Amino acid sequence: MVLRRLCPLVLLVACGDDTIVEPPPPSEKELLTVAEGEPMPAVETEFIGATLPANATAVGALGNQVIVGTTVGAHAGLFVPGSQGAAGSIDTLALGPAEARVNALASFQAGLLVFMPGSVGFTSGAPVEALADAEPLAGLGVTEVTSRKLASEGASHMLIADSAAFEFDGEELLDWSIPGETGAPTAAVAREDLLLIAYGERLYEIDRESKTGVAVELEVGRVNAIACESSSCDESSTLFLATERGLCVRHSAEAYTLYTLTNSADEGTSVRGFALDTVSQRLYAWSDSALLQVTSDAIPRKIASLEPASLPRVGAVDAAGDLWLASGTTLSRYETGVPLSFATDVLPIMSAYCASCHKAGIKGAPPIDFEDYGVAKSKSDRIVARMADGTMPPAGSAAVPADKFKVVQLWAAEPSP
Ligand code: HEC
Structure with missing residues (x-):
């Protein structure tokens, strides 16, 4: 050093x-x-x-x-x-x-x-x-x-x-x-x-x-x-x-x-x-x-x-x-090291960065309830794809920190609850 x-x-x-x-x-x-x-x-x-x-x-x-x-x-x-x-x-x-x-x-x-x-x-x-x-x-x-x-x-x-x-x-x-x-x-x-x-x-x-x-x-x-x-x-x-x-x-x-x-x-x-x-x-x-x-x-x-x-x-x-x-x-x-889950790790990200538009379907966003586990799980490929290409959240909205995106990716990649 x-x-x-x-x-x-x-x-x-x-x-x-x-x-x-x-x-x-x-x-x-x-x-x-x-x-x-x-x-x-x-x-x-x-x-x-x-x-x-x-x-x-x-x-x-x-x-x-x-x-x-x-x-x-x-x-x-x-x-x-x-x-x-x-x-x-x-x-x-x-x-x-x-x-x-x-x-x-x-x-x-x-x-x-x-x-x-x-x-x-x-x-x-x-x-x-x-x-x-x-x-x-x-x-x-x-x-x-x-x-x-x-x-x-x-x-x-x-x-x-x-x-x-x-x-x-x-x-x-x-x-x-x-x-x-x-x-x-x-x-x-x-x-x-x-x-x-x-x-x-x-x-x-x-x-x-x-x-x-x-x-x-x-x-x-x-x-x-x-x-x-x-x-x-x-x-x-x-x-x-x-x-x-x-x-x-x-x-x-x-x-x-x-x-x-x-x-x-x-x-x-x-x-x-x-x-x-x-x-x-x-x-x-x-x-x-x-x-x-x-x-x-x-x-x-x-x-x-x-x-x-x-x-x-x-x-x-x-x-x-x-x-x-x-x-x-x-x-x-x-023992806080429990596996990643939607409720503990992904939901707070969806609530903070996605729900403002998608929950009520405002600002031209399709009304998708990303705070619902079933909906988010079935759309996890789309969620990851749109976050990865940087188009969601759209420019002008608060960006998701890179490490938080990695958490969404990890969750989507495995069959975790
Ligand atoms: C400022 C409002 C706004 C925010 C915040 C926002 N979106 Fe969107 N979203 C839109 C609009 C408008 C569209 C439709 C146009 C388009 O597809 O680009 C859309 C479309 C989408 C679609 C396409 C639907 C489909 O089935 O392919 C997905 C997936 C999506 N958003 C995911 C997200 C995720 C995940 C977040 C949070 C990380 C997010 N969005 C945050 C406005 C928003």
Whole structure:
């Protein structure tokens, strides 16, 4: 790895230029507050637990293996399906260096980057090796990472560091400092075309190309985490905010929806974090008491109850689609890796991108109820063909993120319900 550090690409400050341009006034955002509404159907997923040697700080997945970062190093848990029936068992194997605290983990090439205080390592399931040339990364004090898959095989990582958010694509390090903000951001995500960076209750939306941004006025309290609904996070992907007042969905620059997850629109439940299944593109979020599956067009669905935990929860999804959550010394695996189905995976896509015209047969669209399983299944060839040639949804309507289209293709290709 040859690491090049670029001169800071600071918001509203030209590179190598000291003139700070006054930020434009905050734009008005529409914030639609939605209470829980219908009680969320609880689908208790089975889970198995394991006890960690120290408190968990980060979780990453390598195939069917999970790597848990703790206050005293990285520990690999290998899921062994088997003798005790579906529950299986977890073998823990320690990964050196034993004493170093792990602050964050991020997928990198065939392994994981391991961010520790003052150093960065790499593991592919064997003991953590020091990364040569990683000095600029090591000095940043990275505490959290969100990643985006690039069209060119690799990945781009948004690093939440002590002094700012940085973007790292394996070679170049971009500095996304914001004038007037010091200290660590609380959350950040990078989409193909824009970045969202939060410093507590203050949220900034930054246009990648012009490197200009606006402060977003939203009354959602502290922003704890931000996630993208698809692994490539292309321009049409919806962004989600885990906030003190609930789950907030960014539909566009002007329209955000806040789900307070209580039956009161004034209060709210704090949402803490996210994990994305990069195969089925299912996005999970968690509050202190519930595990949720979130989609861009519907009320978040509760899929399991969680015991209140005194330490923060961290999580990741493994190659089988199962979600692993760790808090304190407890690691739990939730069996979310059920096969693709119309109701769970395809219906939300049809509702968000196709039903607006086809349900009522408006804008010249033939009235076809793509939200009906039988109809969608019988027309799956046509659905895939028209989405593949880029003619549906028609130009001018919101495009379907590429990873979401792959989910429709996978579903259509197999006789899944
Ligand atoms: C802005 C309105 C609009 C949206 C949104 C839209 N369509 Fe269409 N659709 C049309 C119109 C108009 C036609 C008829 C003209 C044509 O075939 O191009 C059509 C025709 C079709 C047909 C042809 C019917 C057939 O049996 O061959 C299919 C299939 C289709 N759409 C699928 C989809 C899918 C899948 C989505 C969502 C990913 C979608 N459409 C979203 C307007 C829309």
